[in-house]
Amino acid sequence: MAKRKVGAAPTVYDVAGSAGVSIATVSRAIRSPDSVTPATRERVEEAIQRLGYVPSASARALADRRTGAYGLLLPGFDDIEDAVEPVPSDGAVRITDDRGSRSPVGGAPLYFDEVLRGAEVEAWRHGSALLVAVRRGQRQDISGRVDGLAVFGRAMSEEAIGQVARRMPVVLIADEQAAPEIDSVSVDNARGMRAVVEHVVGVLGIRDLAYLAGPKDSPDDAVRRHGFAEALAAHGVDRRRLRMRHGDFGRARAAAVAAELLAERVPRALLCANDQSALGALDAIHAAGLRVPEDILVTGFDGIEAGGYASPPITTVRQPMRALGGAAIRALEARIADPTAPPQHLTLSVEVLLRESCPPTL
The missing domain is CATH 3.40.50.2300 (Response regulator)
Structure with a gap:
């Protein structure tokens, strides 16, 4: 292999020579890491790091006719605008009385x-x-x-x-x-929601339900509501007599909607279209001085990690x-x-x- 000039940018040939593999193997290790053995991938990665090699994305794109x-x-x-709010850089540390406030995701x-x-x-x-x-x-x-x-x-x-x-x-x-x-x-949204309703109505025998749905234009919410209605019909429960409110799949809006439902009348079970909504429902329930599950049951959907650490942990449909x-x-x-x-x-x-x-x- 020709000696590389001092100061010249390392090439794929340099990486291949250093790792003791072909340039085709280097290419596979970069483009499809799982296509080479772990030992080979480690040698190639070590050579890349040591040489400071940077693969040419533009060259690969021209050769493969792909962007990569x-x-x-x-x-x-x-709430996406919250992520770009300016933060002071004056070095001061501010102390805020944050008792009683909530900043839900x-x-x-x-x-x-x-x-x-x-x-x-x-x-x-x-x-x-x-x-x-x-x-x-x-x-x-x-x-x-x-x-x-x-x-x-x-x-x-x-x-x-x-x-x-x-x-x-x-x-x-x-x-x-x-x-x-x-x-x-x-994911099987309808079957998952049917299974939750089957547990609440069929196993626990509860018919005093309320449903906190998601956005009206959400495909996921539409299928979950369909599964909810199917399960109620299978148990002879008239869903037209049940209270349903739409949220936006977010915690803050769910807390406000749940508070309205609780102010009207406390249902024995509140089923939520997703876990974020269930977390918001718990916020409203705790604020009303009610206990879960003694006074009201709560369920969610998704299986996000936060639901398992809620107080109490939320029954949910975990999707992969x-x-x-x-x-x-x-x-x-x-x-x-x-x-x-x-x-x-x-x-x-x-x-x-x-x-x-x-x-x-x-």
Whole structure:
């Protein structure tokens, strides 16, 4: 191997020579780390770090006709502006009396964080990066910078999804009904909600229920409400006599809606469309001086970590959030490999976790 000039930028040939492997192996170790053995990957990574080698993304893109990145488009959050508030840099430490105040995490970031993590890991396994964008206003288009786009429900209109899908692979996350001709991955929302209602009504024998739903335009919420209604009908419960209120899947709004329900009348059980809403319901219940589960039962949906540390821990339907993100990336890879294959619709199973907020027995 020719000696590298002093001061010259290291090349893939330098890395291959230092690691004792071929340049093709170096390329595989960078692009698809799982395609080489751990020992080989470690030698290549050590050589890269020691030499200071930086792979040329532009060169790879020209050779492969790929950007080396996947896109993940999230719906907008009402509280996203909070993340960019200016912070003083005057060195002063401020002391604030924060007793009685609450600063709940809004929207569904805790859920999206888990899905995003799964997508990022799967993209890494395929040697790609993950570009994440949040829709603000009518549209946030990142399709021109990625090889494929995973889109959450409510993040793009059906028309916009169709336009992007004509240019590149698209997979829908948690919105399989929006465009049946496009690949989708989702979880069994209806069956999960039916199982929770079956426990509350069929096992515990409770019929005095209220339901705290999510946004009216949410595909997840629509399917969960359908499962809720099916379970009630199976037990002869007239859902028209039950109180239902819509929230926004966020904790703050759920706390306000739950407080209104409690002020009208305290139901024996409050079923919530997601865990963030259940956390908000607990806030309102505790503020009203009520006990869970003695005075009122509470259930959620998603299985976010915060629900297990609530007081009391929340009974929930745990969905495989990280697996959902990973499945979306694999769907994009499969579509790139075979653009003519029929659309695939994957539904992942869920699990009911009975905890103290709605225990196995009363």
